[in-house]
Amino acid sequence: MIRPGSGHPTDRATPTTPVARSTAEVVELAGSSASVVEIDARSSVCRACPRLVAWREEVAVVKRAAFADQQYWGRPITGWGDDAPRLLVSGLAPAAHGGNRTGRIFTGDRSGDWLFAALHRAGLANQPESVSAHDGLQLRHTRVVLPVRCAPPGNAPTPAERDVCAGWLAAELRLLLPTARCAVVLGGFGWTALRRALVRAGVEVGRLPAFGHGVEAVLPGGLTLLGCYHVSQQNTFTGRLTEPMLDAVLRRAKELAGLS
Numbered sequence: 001m002i003r004p005g006s007g008h009p010t011d012r013a014t015p016t017t018p019v020a021r022s023t024a025e026v027v028e029l030a031g032s033s034a035s036v037v038e039i040d041a042r043s044s045v046c047r048a049c050p051r052l053v054a055w056r057e058e059v060a061v062v063k064r065a066a067f068a069d070q071q072y073w074g075r076p077i078t079g080w081g082d083d084a085p086r087l088l089v090s091g092l093a094p095a096a097h098g099g100n101r102t103g104r105i106f107t108g109d110r111s112g113d114w115l116f117a118a119l120h121r122a123g124l125a126n127q128p129e130s131v132s133a134h135d136g137l138q139l140r141h142t143r144v145v146l147p148v149r150c151a152p153p154g155n156a157p158t159p160a161e162r163d164v165c166a167g168w169l170a171a172e173l174r175l176l177l178p179t180a181r182c183a184v185v186l187g188g189f190g191w192t193a194l195r196r197a198l199v200r201a202g203v204e205v206g207r208l209p210a211f212g213h214g215v216e217a218v219l220p221g222g223l224t225l226l227g228c229y230h231v232s233q234q235n236t237f238t239g240r241l242t243e244p245m246l247d248a249v250l251r252r253a254k255e256l257a258g259l260s
C-alpha cells in the first residue's frame with residue numbers, strides 16, 4: 001500500500017490527514033471539506049467500510065502475478081481530472097488490479113483503455129493511453145467521479161457501502177455543481193448511485209427516467225445527466241457498447257457542457 005504523503009502523483013493526503021472510520025465520520029469529514037483537494041485527501045485515507053478496506057488491502061498484498069513487482073496503491077480512489085469541470089464522467093468503483101493498483105481511476109485496466117481513448121478522440125484528454133499515474137495523462141474541462149471509492153470483491157459493492165461512500169461524492173458534487181453542466185453516467189448502478197448522491201448534495205432531482213444508453217435528464221440548476229453503457233469488457237467485448245456509440249455520447253456531452 002502507498003502511504004499518504006509519499007509523493008505519488010494522485011496523492012493529495014499527508015500523514016496527518018484525518019481518517020474516517022465510520023459513516024458518521026464520513027459525513028463529518030466530507031461535509032467540513034472546503035475544497036475538492038481536501039475531499040480528495042480525506043477520502044483517499046477513508047476506512048469506513050470494513051469489508052472493502054480488508055479487500056483492497058489484501059489485493060494490494062497478494063497482487064496479480066503480472067504486477068507482482070509493483071507497489072499497489074491499495075487505498076480509496078478519488079475523483080480525478082479538472083477540479084472545476086464542465087463535464088463529469090461518473091463510473092462505478094475502481095478495479096482491484098486497475099485503479100486499486102495504479103492509484104488513478106480507470107487507469108491500468110481495459111475499461112480505462114476504452115474510456116480515455118474516447119475522451120482523447122473527443123479532445124477532452126491529451127493522450128489516449130492511461131497506464132499509470134505517471135503517464136502524463138491530463139483531462140480538459142472533465143473530471144471522472146465515482147460513487148464507490150474502494151475496489152469491491154466481484155465488482156459488487158453492497159447498497160450499504162454505496163450509501164456510506166455517497167457522503168464523499170455528495171460533498172464533492174456540491175463543490176463541482178457550480179461549473180458542471182453535463183454528467184455522463186456509466187451504467188445503471190452509477191445512474192442510481194449518482195441520483196442518490198445528488199439528492200444528498202441538495203439537488204431536487206425528482207423522478208428520473210430509467211437508465212438507458214443516450215437517455216437524458218435535465219436537473220434543476222442546469223446539470224444534464226446523460227446515460228451511457230458502462231465501458232466494462234462485458235459490454236465492449238460483446239458489442240453492446242461500440243466506439244461509435246461512445247463517441248456519439250461524448251459529442252452530445254460536449255454540446256450539453258458548452259464545449260463543442
Ligand code: SF4
Binds near residue numbers: 026164
Ligand atoms: S467505499 Fe468509500 S466510504 Fe467505504 S471505505 Fe472506501 S472510501 Fe470509505
